[in-house]
Amino acid sequence: MERGSIDPVEELREVVTHLKKLIADDRDMGLEPPALSSSTLKYLQRGASSFDSLEDLRDFMGECKRCKLWRGRTNLVFGEGSPTSRLVFVGEGPGREEDMAGEPFVGEAGKLLTKIIENGMGLKRSEVYICNVVKCRPPQNRDPEKDEIEACLPFLEQQLKIIRPEVICTLGRISAQALLGREFKISRERGNWFSFMDIPLMPTYHPAYLLRNPSAKRQVWEDAKKIMRHLGLEVRENGQA
Numbered sequence: 001m002e003r004g005s006i007d008p009v010e011e012l013r014e015v016v017t018h019l020k021k022l023i024a025d026d027r028d029m030g031l032e033p034p035a036l037s038s039s040t041l042k043y044l045q046r047g048a049s050s051f052d053s054l055e056d057l058r059d060f061m062g063e064c065k066r067c068k069l070w071r072g073r074t075n076l077v078f079g080e081g082s083p084t085s086r087l088v089f090v091g092e093g094p095g096r097e098e099d100m101a102g103e104p105f106v107g108e109a110g111k112l113l114t115k116i117i118e119n120g121m122g123l124k125r126s127e128v129y130i131c132n133v134v135k136c137r138p139p140q141n142r143d144p145e146k147d148e149i150e151a152c153l154p155f156l157e158q159q160l161k162i163i164r165p166e167v168i169c170t171l172g173r174i175s176a177q178a179l180l181g182r183e184f185k186i187s188r189e190r191g192n193w194f195s196f197m198d199i200p201l202m203p204t205y206h207p208a209y210l211l212r213n214p215s216a217k218r219q220v221w222e223d224a225k226k227i228m229r230h231l232g233l234e235v236r237e238n239g240q241a
């Protein structure tokens with residue numbers, strides 16, 4: 001994280017340390033500390049180092065305002081799917097339909113992603129986990145900005161810590177760039193293995209790009225096969241999304 005950006009876990013750790021000191025000071029002075037909510041107590045007891053579940057993390061995020069994207073959102077799009085998934089797809093951010101529905105990848109691009117998962121990879125959509133780098137819709141579907149990615153990325157890191165997938169598949173240039181922390185040339189670098197938080201990462205094209213460039217489906221299928229082989233799934237060589 002860069003100077004000036006806020007890591008919510010770090011922020012919470014500081015709050016916890018401060019609260020503990022206040023409570024200890026009150027006790028030293030013979031005062032009863034104020035009553036705390038059960039969720040606050042839970043974070044205090046755990047030391048705020050991690051979250052037990054995705055629900056726990058979502059609960060902590062609440063109506064997040066850690067970056068300016070909260071102003072334009074209808075719904076915060078946290079992510080959906082199996083909390084024990086072996087495979088996590090990461091897009092860049094919610095679009096208009098996702099913002100309205102509060103769910104990731106529900107528009108035309110989402111339908112295509114479902115086809116890739118179900119028809120191509122032979123998995124159910126509910127068996128994988130799908131989320132985005134930023135959880136709130138950027139205005140006019142522009143790319144998320146650096147400060148927005150920095151503010152929201154710790155939430156994705158926490159999601160990955162909880163799910164502990166065997167593979168991350170990033171969709172499009174922005175999500176690969178955000179996770180790898182550098183400029184990423186999607187047409188040249190997709191289809192190669194990288195790593196994020198020691199989890200193998202396969203970058204491929206975003207399904208929205210495939211809607212505009214159907215011929216790129218073949219390349220996405222090649223990338224999907226690499227993921228399937230890594231997961232020990234049966235690969236039908238003539239299959240395609």
Ligand code: SF4
Pocket residue numbers: 061064065066067068069070076134135136148151152
């Ligand atoms: S994009 Fe992320 S950091 Fe920004 S307001 Fe939404 S949830 Fe919070």
